[in-house]
Amino acid sequence: MESADTQVVAASADVPADAVVSLRDVSVLFNNKAAVRNVTFDVAANKITSLIGPSGSGKTTLLRAINRLHELTHGATVTGQVLLEGENIYESSVPITVLRSRIGMVFQRPNPFPTMSIFDNVVSGLRFIGIKDKDFLAESAEKALTEAALWDSVKDRMKAPAATLSGGEQQRLCIARAMAVEPEVLLMDEPTASLDPVSTQQIEELTTTLKKFVTIVIVTHNMQQAHRISDNCAFLLMAEDRTGELIEFDTTEKIFNDPNDSRTLDYTLGRFG
C-alpha cells in the first residue's frame, strides 16, 4: 500500500496530523435530494468518534459514505471529500475492495454469514481475497477473536455454525470478522441497538479496548452510550427541509457539559429526541 506522498499531503494541508479520516464538505444525495449536507470534521486516530442526533438526522447515511457503501444504491451521489490518511477515497486509484478492507463496518443487526462456521466467518474476509495459508488464517482468527473478547468462549467450537451463538456473541463475531482484515478504521452503525443490556455493556467495554487497535466511528441514537464511550462527538440534526446538518463537533466533554449551540444542549438534556 503506497503511503501518502508529499503531493497528496500538500493537496489537503489542512488535515491535522492525527486525523485518520477527514470529511470535507460531504453531502449525500438520493435522487438529487440531499439527505445530509456540508459535513466537515476530522476523526482522530485511535479515538472513538460518535455521531449522535435524533432519527432522520443523517447519521447512518453519513457513516455509509465513509466506506463508499452508497454506491450500492441506485440514484445515490456523494459530493465533497472523504479523506483516508490524506487521500480522497472517492477519487483514489486504489481498488475499492482494498479501500473497503481498510475501513471495516459493523451493522445494527448482527449478520454473521448463516451457512458458515464461526471460524469460516471470522476468516471470510481473508479467505475470499485469496489467502489460503492455513497458519495465517488460524493466527488471524485467534487474534481477531481475542480482540473481540470472544476467543475464550468459542475456541473449542470453532467449527460450530455461527447461528448457534447468542445475539451479543454474534455481534462480537461480526466485530472479529471485521477486525480480521486489519482495518485502520471501524465504522459501527448502532451496534447495540438490537441487543439486551448485558450484551450492550459488554460491547461497550469491548469498543473502549478496541480503540487501541483501530479508530472507531460509531453511530448511536442512545446518547448516554455516546457519553459513556466516545472521545469526540458530532451532533447532527435534520433542518426544516428535511436534510441533516452537522450542528456541532467537539470533544464529548464539551458537547455534553458546555455545548456552543443551544440545540445541542436541548438534545443532550432530552428536551427533544
Next chain:
Amino acid sequence: MDSATRREYIRSTSARSYRRRAIYSRLYLLAIFVALLIAFVPLASILQNVIGHGLHYITWSYLTTSQQLPSIVSPNNIGGIGNALAGTAIVDLIAVAISIPLAILLSMAMFELRSRWVSAVRAAVETFIGLPSIVFGVFTYVSLVLTTHQFRAYYGSLALCFIMVPVMTINALAALESVPDTLIEAGLSLGLRPSRVMLHIVLPAARARVFTGIFLAFSRAVGETAPILFVIGASQLPSLDPGKQATTLPSLMYNYLTGSYPTQRDSCWGIALVLMVTVLFFNILSRIFVARTNQQ
C-alpha cells in the same frame, strides 16, 4: 508476523486478486452476452418464419369465414379459420370461468387452513403442474367421451381446467403468502372476521401476482392441443354451443398438418401467426393490468 507486515500482506493480496477478478468479470460478462445472442437465434428464426410465411394469410375473410373442405377439383378451397376462432373462444372462456374461481377458492382455503392436509394438497397440485397435458386429455376422453359417446366443446374446457387450476392455485397461494403478516394482524385487531380480512385486505394486496398467475395459465391453455384433441371432436361451423363439437386453433392446426392437402398444411403458418399474436396480446394486456394495479 507483526501487525504492519500482516496488513501489508492482506492489502497486497487483495490488490492482486482484484486485478485478476476484474479481468474475469469482463470475460464472464462477454460470455453472458454471447450466450444471449445464441439463445436469441432460434427465437428470431421462429419469428421470421412464422411472420414471413403466415402474414399473407391474415385477411378479414380468412379470420371470419369458416373452414371449408377442399376436394380434388378445388384443392385450394380451404376457407378460413372463423370456426376455429369461435371454438377457441368458447372452449377457453368456459375453462377460464371454471378455473379462476376454483383456483382462488382453493388457494384461499390452503392459505387459511394451514394444516398438514395442506402440504399434501400442495404436493399434489405441484405434481399436476408437471404432468404432460395429454394425460388429462386421456382421462377426460375415458371418463366423458366414452361414457356419453359424444364429443362436446365443454369436455375440452374441463380438460383445460386440469391444466389451468394447478398453475393458478400455486401462483395465487404464493401471492397470498407474500402479503406481510402485519396487514393480517392489523385487520384482525380492528375486530374484522378472518373472512373479511382475507377478502378485503389480503386478496387486494395480492391482486397483482394473482392476475399474473391467471394470465400465465391462460396463455398456456390457449396453445394446448393434446388434451382437447380427443374430446372436442371437430366442427366446421362457427357455433358457440358448448354442448356441440368444436374446433380450436390448435386442433385445426393438428388436423391440417396430418391431413393430405398441401394447401391446408401451408395455411398452418397463418394459424400459428394468429396464435402467436393472441398470446402476445394477452401477455401485454396482463402487464398493463398489473402495472395499473401496482400504481394504485
